Amino acid sequence: MSEAALLDQLIQALRCLPGVGPKTAQRMAFHLLERDREGGRRLSETLLAAIQRVGHCEQCRNFSETPLCTLCASPRRDRALLCVVESPADVSAIEQSADYRGLYFVLMGRMSPLDGIRPEDIGIDRLAERLDRGEVQEVILATGTTVEGEATAHYIAQIAHRRNLRATRIAHGVPLGGELGYVDGGTLSHAIAARREL
Amino acid sequence: MSEAALLDQLIQALRCLPGVGPKTAQRMAFHLLERDREGGRRLSETLLAAIQRVGHCEQCRNFSETPLCTLCASPRRDRALLCVVESPADVSAIEQSADYRGLYFVLMGRMSPLDGIRPEDIGIDRLAERLDRGEVQEVILATGTTVEGEATAHYIAQIAHRRNLRATRIAHGVPLGGELGYVDGGTLSHAIAARREL
Numbered sequence: 001m002s003e004a005a006l007l008d009q010l011i012q013a014l015r016c017l018p019g020v021g022p023k024t025a026q027r028m029a030f031h032l033l034e035r036d037r038e039g040g041r042r043l044s045e046t047l048l049a050a051i052q053r054v055g056h057c058e059q060c061r062n063f064s065e066t067p068l069c070t071l072c073a074s075p076r077r078d079r080a081l082l083c084v085v086e087s088p089a090d091v092s093a094i095e096q097s098a099d100y101r102g103l104y105f106v107l108m109g110r111m112s113p114l115d116g117i118r119p120e121d122i123g124i125d126r127l128a129e130r131l132d133r134g135e136v137q138e139v140i141l142a143t144g145t146t147v148e149g150e151a152t153a154h155y156i157a158q159i160a161h162r163r164n165l166r167a168t169r170i171a172h173g174v175p176l177g178g179e180l181g182y183v184d185g186g187t188l189s190h191a192i193a194a195r196r197e198l
Numbered sequence: 199m200s201e202a203a204l205l206d207q208l209i210q211a212l213r214c215l216p217g218v219g220p221k222t223a224q225r226m227a228f229h230l231l232e233r234d235r236e237g238g239r240r241l242s243e244t245l246l247a248a249i250q251r252v253g254h255c256e257q258c259r260n261f262s263e264t265p266l267c268t269l270c271a272s273p274r275r276d277r278a279l280l281c282v283v284e285s286p287a288d289v290s291a292i293e294q295s296a297d298y299r300g301l302y303f304v305l306m307g308r309m310s311p312l313d314g315i316r317p318e319d320i321g322i323d324r325l326a327e328r329l330d331r332g333e334v335q336e337v338i339l340a341t342g343t344t345v346e347g348e349a350t351a352h353y354i355a356q357i358a359h360r361r362n363l364r365a366t367r368i369a370h371g372v373p374l375g376g377e378l379g380y381v382d383g384g385t386l387s388h389a390i391a392a393r394r395e396l
Contacts, residue, residue: 006248006263013244016237017215018229019222029248030286031216033261034306037249039214044249046211048242050204050227051235063231065204088228108232 007033059130061106061123063088071095071103078102080137084127084156086110086144094142102140105130110148111155119155127156131163138166145172205231257328259304259321261286269293269301276300278335282325282354284308284342292340300338303328308346309353317353325354329361336364343370 007029014025032040056062057069064070071077071091081102085091091104107122119125130136139160143149157167173191174183183191205227212223230238254260255267262268269275269289279300283289289302305320317323328334337358341347355365371389372381381389 006244006252007261010244010248013237013241016230016234016241017226019225024217026287026290027217028215030261032214032245033248033252034286036214039211040245040249043211043214044242044246046204046208047230047238047245050208050231051238051242054204054231063205063228088232089224092224 056108060104061108061126062091062104076101079135081140082130082136082138083140083142084153085142086149086152090142107143107152110143110146111152112148122152124156124159128159131160131165136165138168140168140170142170254306258302259306259324260289260302274299277333279338280328280334280336281338281340282351283340284347284350288340305341305350308341308344309350310346320350322354322357326357329358329363334363336366338366338368340368 010029010032011022011025014020014028015022017025020028032043053065054063055065057064057072058067059072060069062069062071066073078101081100082105083094083100083102084105084107085094086107086109088106088108091106094100094104105123105127107124109117109122111117111119111122111124131139139156141153141156143153153169157169160167171194172187173194174180174187180188208227208230209220209223212218212226213220215223218226230241251263252261253263255262255270256265257270258267260267260269264271276299279298280303281292281298281300282303282305283292284305284307286304286306289304292298292302303321303325305322307315307320309315309317309320309322329337337354339351339354341351351367355367358365369392370385371392372378372385378386
């Protein structure tokens, strides 16, 4: 059975990718072998290099090949602003769209007592140390709107307040250009409750 | 920008997988780096090994690590039956479900004059040579029901008939347990036109 084995191993290995079941894995394996061996070779090499060399920035915990990531090392970013997010994907999203010029802190998760995820598991001790250094003046909380995300935001806000720093939460409400009829009820209730004076 | 580069390269490389766009590629890259480096390492190694070592069986054209694939080499298969399919995925499907005990011939495509795919591009010359050897007694045509698949089936049937071999087409119709209300019109018309005497 050695000839079937390697192909089966590849199909099995592809299933470590999120959202990839047996049928998709088979389709991917056949596609790579039949039509794109060059792309497959590049993927194999890049994946191994990334796994070996991409670690975490020692300051913001985002992915980085160097001890300090490009954002943290950049002299053009505003060190007084610190945006706290749950994941590297959130940093990408903000960097791609917004004109935010401050720095980030990536929790790599959110506090969740039920799952046994404590503040120190998401680096809040390191965040507190960073706030102690006195550079940061405002902590912008951009964690998710789940119960855990909100709890994490409030926990960090308390840490900031204890050091007499501003803690702000990003605005949640109806998206720009969003039609009210297509916005979910929870968002709409929040948008009305959090209305602002004009 | 070297620290962002490797992660961006990985996201880019993942897009060679079928059905993976920029968002999915980013999710996959973050997942591998954050949660499953072991799986990613295994994927990288298996992918490279498969690309280097998996070729095609010289007899049936299916994927194989050896010159002759396990199915073609097996003494337990019936050499008088030859099932012609379009892709390795079709072989997997038949092997997983049916109790077919014959051999296969994998076209790795179908004839398509409009796309410039000629009979020799899908190995029909090699198939004809194999039929000449006299082992095969029946050619079972299991190509798709597209115009190209049907044309390919008829072309191969002619080759078989010229050698006085049986050529059969797999049955198409309402799937077992399928409710008529949920079957598409084309299948239903075919099922009625191809009805059999009881």
